[in-house]
Amino acid sequence: QEEAQAIDQELFTEYKFSVDQLMELAGLSCATAIAKAYPPSSFTTSRPAVLVVCGPGNNGGGGLVCARHLKMFGYEPTVYYPKRPNKPLFEGLTTQCQKMDIPFLPEFPAEAALIDELYGLVVDAIFGFSFKGAVREPFGSILGTLERTTVPIASIDIPSGWDVEKGKADGLQPDMLISLTAPKKAAMHFTGRYHYLGGRFVPAALQEKYALNLPPYPETDCVLQLT
């Protein structure tokens, strides 16, 4: 977890990347990976409806970007975003989604069965690699419901609620994991079908410094399928 935070810090302070830049590239990777693993034609719901659940931090911001690109790719995303930071970046991302007619739910579906009926996929953009400690409401209940859904869940970077290094045996079991920048230790406990790498922006020098040993991305793709 510390290494991931250190890499991020270097990208922002040494390389002068903005949070906006990296979040945009990360969110685009997520949408791209989802589109590869779950093309619209594969949905059993009548429309390619996707529920994107966004948490209170950067992982949630990535979810907003992802939702917007999913819309451009022909999906019908709906966002649930209960805790919104008071910062221009997140306000901007929210506006972009709203202006693209992406609905924001006023409340979270009460039953797992309702989610299963309405959506073909759930994107878990609740907590990321900075997550530590106890899960605060409303996310505890949300995760509880998500643990009972049967539709596939795609988690951004870390399955929400998992310890970033040790995982969580009785927690969320997503079908897809999109690791950003490099897989975190928790990824070793991932047992879903699809593991993708995204966030193709790490300069070679940083990769070497932190011995990331990332396999090469294909051509100009922004995602790489690991399993």
Place this chain on the structure above:
Amino acid sequence: CDIPISSRQAFPLPSLPRKQPTVLVVCGPAQNGAIGLVCARHLRIFDYEPTIFYPKRSPDPLYRDFTTQCEKMDIPFLSYLPTEVQLINDAYNAVVDAVLGAEGEAGEGREPCAAILATLKHVRIPIVSLDVPSGWDAEAGGSGGLSPDVLVSLSAPKQCARRFLGRQHFVAGRFLPYDVQKKFELNPPEYPGTECVVALRAPR
């Protein structure tokens, strides 16, 4: 920052004539140049070897950060552009023209753009222009200006693109919301799958 994400994907992966995949990226003083900087960075990630010529740097903090990102990624910045065109032909496989865009190019007549364009007109390696071939009027096109091999129109082709005679025309910048597209009657082509670049059919 979305535009640059697409620009870099417009570069086909041809078999390059030189052993090193070198590319010269010439960046003007305004937004078109900034897009060139972002493009250079992504080219580096794609394992090309870009070199940048950026004589007149914008004071805009965002663009200054783009410059830092390139420098930190060991992308060299030339201190001058050789006027001896053969040097450019020999050292690079292609030139990215990110000098001037569509924003009312009063810059065209001013240095250093005029001198840069005078040199670029004579290179024999392919030129890839971002959005508008530099020096062209965004609507009427250019006579006696650059003749790029590849044009990457950003968001939608500009009027001058009708006069483009090069090999490949791409549209990039897959971020326009549908209502904006409708409002301005843009009719952009359909992007395939998750691609953020689409090749247009050759004109005529």
